Amino acid sequence: GAGVSQSPSNKVTEKGKDVELRCDPISGHTALYWYRQSLGQGLEFLIYFQGNSAPDKSGLPSDRFSAERTGGSVSTLTIQRTQQEDSAVYLCASSLAEGGTQYFGPGTRLLVL
Amino acid sequence: AQRVTQPEKLLSVFKGAPVELKCNYSYSGSPELFWYVQYSRQRLQLLLRHISRESIKGFTADLNKGETSFHLKKPFAQEEDSAMYYCALSGDSGAGSYQLTFGKGTKLSVIP
Secondary structure, rough: OOEEEEEEEEEEEEOOOOOOOOOOOOOOOOOOEEEEEEOEEEEEEEEEEOOOOOOOOOOOOOOOEEEEEEOOOOOOEOOOOHHHHEEEEEEEEEEEEOOOEEEOOOOOOEEEO | EEEOOOOOOOOEEOOOOOHHHHHHHOOOOOOEEEEEEEEOOOEEEEEHHHHHHHEEOOOOOOOOOOOEOOOOEEOOHHHHOOOEEEEEEEEOOOOOOOOOOOOEEEEEEEEE
16 A cells, blocks of 8 residues: 655755645554654654644754644644754654554655755 | 664674674663664665564564663675664653654665
């Protein structure tokens, strides 16, 4: 079956612009995670959605980052006023239920010039 | 706070030699441990989950709670094992989520 998909695969933007990254989880998966993979920091957790519960935003690095999940399926990660240090690969993962095996998407490679 | 340490950034072994990728963790509770692998130009994928006690592609990993370790082992390395390997920990963060805490990763290079 289809795995987790993300779009765009690559995004180049100018410092100060806003960007939106999209994640389509595996159908039926109730848990959705966003991670960031950067050279200096490795893989870091950003935000978690589970069903209709309030998201766990504890990993978001600043208030410029936000995410939403509409209808319990597709999620969008928004970065406002991008900075060069936001350059990274943004990964989305989903699992059937909380605590279940997480399946990762291919990532969005973001470059902020 | 939960933390995962992979002491080796790069590990090079000859084909047919044994492989051990080290992973130590810090967590106050009963964590769940994973090994994820990322082959060149592919997405991150699960290799092993400690509760499954499986051997995948010849790899095994045993959770040692006394030493807080979850080392990944394979008796005979193959060229196709060359990849980036990440050890990860999942536990209730207290906020109700089960996000993964990753180590920095070890790049395994198998020399023909």
